[in-house]
Amino acid sequence: MKQYIKSIVEINDNKKSRYFALFIQGLILLSVVTFSIETIPNLKPQTKVILQSIEWFSVIVFSLEYFLRIYVADSRPKFIFSFFGIIDLLAILPFYLSFGVDLRSLRALRFLRLFRILKLVRYNKAMNHFTSAIKSAKEEIFLFILITLILIYFSAVGIYYFENEAQPEHFSSIFDSLWWAIITLTTVGYGDVYPITVGGKVFTFFILMIGLGIVAIPTGIISSALTKSVDKKVDN
Structure with a gap:
């Protein structure tokens, strides 16, 4: 099971891995766009509800992805303290911790993963x-x-x-x-x-x-x- 999850979560030359990578990239783009829309003054209550729902969904997916990457990592401490490991953590921390600093914009850095699938x-x-x-x-x-x-x-x-x-x-x-x-x-x-x-x-x-x-x-x-x-x- 661990090897099967690893073949999907980590970048590999198979359809499931590529689809997973594209899904994550699309969700990152969506979360960045919604984060920007939230700063527009006088948003309608319905719009705020939609944006909040997208944020909930994004954080759940990013959290699941983060823990799956830790689970399948060959060296878990090495991944956790790696550049992308830290970025993955910072992408979800603002949702769980209310300390007045909004770090959600750091999700944009996760787009650098896109270059792992380039040939x-x-x-x-x-x-x-x-x-x-x-x-x-x-x-x-x-x-x-x-x-x-x-x-x-x-x-x-x-x-x-x-x-x-x-x-x-x-x-x-x-x-x-x-x-x-x-x-x-x-x-x-x-x-x-x-x-x-x-x-x-x-x-x-x-x-x-x-x-x-x-x-x-x-x-x-x-x-x-x-x-x-x-x-x-x-x-x-």
């Missing part, structure tokens, strides 16, 4: 350098885009909690905060929305530093891929 793709060597470079760096580019989206979401969550009370007209919900997060991480900075609290300003400083690195990453990925493509052709 290496073989590319056609006959293509030109640029096409070959883009294709050969496909996974790195996809990883960059996904991490950027996660950072944008976390930035929106962070600035929402710092600035919501001080500027409810600009940061009334996480959806409104997403605009600030996008223009800050991309270092565009139109100046129409900016933090006024000390915490918000410090938070913005770190987001700007991260944004400077994000702008440079795609250039490095594509340049490296182009260099490798040229070197391969010369060697051939």
Whole structure:
């Protein structure tokens, strides 16, 4: 029974494992969306009931998944204190512990599991350098885009909690905060929305530093891929 559960819960090359992984990924996306919707002011009571029901269902599934992963782990302490083990735990703790800190946004990090089911793709060597470079760096580019989206979401969550009370007209919900997060991480900075609290300003400083690195990453990925493509052709 343990081996059967392990073949499903852990990423393997079988249909049940892939379906389970897709179900968990879909539920993570749904929980992130509902978490964001909860921050919209003046929600209808019926909507709140639906969101709460989704939260209950999500936590039950995530809790079951967490304990199943512990059960099938080759080394349980190693899994519990691993990166994904900690993230799995933090994804369900806020529901069970009422200590005033909402950590549900950390569920977004669980999307990194998606890369466990990605397979290496073989590319056609006959293509030109640029096409070959883009294709050969496909996974790195996809990883960059996904991490950027996660950072944008976390930035929106962070600035929402710092600035919501001080500027409810600009940061009334996480959806409104997403605009600030996008223009800050991309270092565009139109100046129409900016933090006024000390915490918000410090938070913005770190987001700007991260944004400077994000702008440079795609250039490095594509340049490296182009260099490798040229070197391969010369060697051939």
